[in-house]
Amino acid sequence: MRRCLLLLCLFCLSPLRAETSTAPWLQVVRDTPYVFSSGFYDNLSTLRRWVLLGESYCTQPQRHLLFDQRGRFLAWFDNPGDSAANQIELNAVREQLYRDGDVHRLIEGSAGETGYPFALRCDQPHVDLPAALDRLLGAKADDRVWGTWDGITAGSPEAPWSLAAVVIEVLHTQAQRRGYPVTPAMQRAFLGQILIESGARKRSFSAAQAIGLLQLRPEVLADCELAERFYLHRMAQVDCAVRLYQQNDRNLRPAFERRFGDLPDDKAERLYSLLLVQAYHGGIGRMLDLLGDGEVGRAGRELAAEAQRYSAEDLALGLVFHNMGRIGLGLESLYYNVDVVIAADAVCDAEPEVCL
Structure with missing residues (x-):
């Protein structure tokens, strides 16, 4: 029970600015x-x-x-x-x-x-996507890494790998061990999230106490049964994130099928991958509210009723936009999915072989 509660209630990996429901600009959103x-x-x-x-x-x-x-x-x-x-x-x-x-x-x-x-x-002092991309792809010798984790060996001191290659090795190995299929959309999103979450830096710390490559909170890392000395371990962070993706998938899939189950397969896969990314950022509880039957779920119901009007990407953003000012969703939440896709596209354009 403890693990389930942590994954569902503490899985908020990036800070979200909660706007007050009476803020004047929110009337624009409501209208x-x-x-x-x-x-x-x-x-x-x-x-x-x-x-x-x-x-x-x-x-x-x-x-x-x-x-x-x-x-x-x-x-x-x-x-x-x-x-x-x-x-x-x-x-x-x-x-x-x-x-x-x-x-x-x-x-x-x-x-x-x-x-x-x-x-x-335009000035985003904490964002340097080209530099983060170089770190992820090992453009410089100093950016290449190696390590071992849970029986997995990636690279060696004599022949280090790019961080992207290490991440992909752990992602696929641990997902396969848990019977969790890694889709092309998931792998792309995973690499994009590393760029957006931490700039591909191991020693990355946020004001909300999220740490490391994938900006996981200490409570979540502990729930993944990691000793504190491994909290910043890159491969351990990927391992924990795979578990969290799987847990989110288990909870999100039924709600998604109920709301958007009639979409064509390709469109459904694209939308679902975006909602999993949003769940990583904002927590699975928020995503279940957005797909639910309450007032927060109204946008999902309205958009799903005429889903043919919209792209998968429009649907994902619409769920967030029409609920800004509710359940802790703000402009940062709106940007997150877009930024992850942009970062993932940059990875795949620079090195297509790391994308399935």
Whole structure:
């Protein structure tokens, strides 16, 4: 019972900012028609690629981007100075977009309050995706690793492997031992999560006490029966994450089949893999609520009723977007799936052989 409770209740691996239900910007979310989810993923992923990869309007990091409730890019501006000056300029651009009729709602933001149109900073000091990708793929000799864990040997001191190869070896071996099939979508997502969660760094620590390559909390690592001296062990972290994926799968699959069981196989597999990723980030309990019969599950019911309108990716984001401000879901939750896919695509583009 103890293990089940930890996996279901403590499996929140990344910090989530819980917005208050009375925040003015949330009225924009509540008033957004479900049909606006069509194309949302493509729109938002374009912006997140600019941010994560330093592309397009984000080739200069000291800028902000603005976007609407459909994820559509609206405007950019060069930061005029410090955070206070940037906030003043951001609200001025918001007002101009409203006056020009580009948006139909204006909500001024502040240091502690989200405004609308929504905004993204190009400057993400804790994100360096190209450098993280080099670490994962062993671009430099110092980035290559070797190790042993639970009867698995990956590389050697004389011939170390890339971190990606070590991760894949442990992922497949431990999943096979537990009778848990690793799909291509899962392997891609797993590699993408390592980049987003820790930047492929072994010694990575978050404010929420999540640690290591896959940002697992000490309670979860202990529940995986790991001695504390192994908490940062890369192969041990992968082993524990496989167990958690399997546990989440066991709990998520029935709810998913009940809500989205009529989707074509390929679309269903893509959507399910995204929801497993979201469960890793936010906890299986939240995902079960999103697929349930209560008020939080309303978006899932509405989207599933006309699922042919939307891509698998639009469905995954729609579940989160329409519930922001509830059960601890915020903009960070919205970005997470998109960022993992972008990171996974970067891995597969750079080294296709590590993707099934």
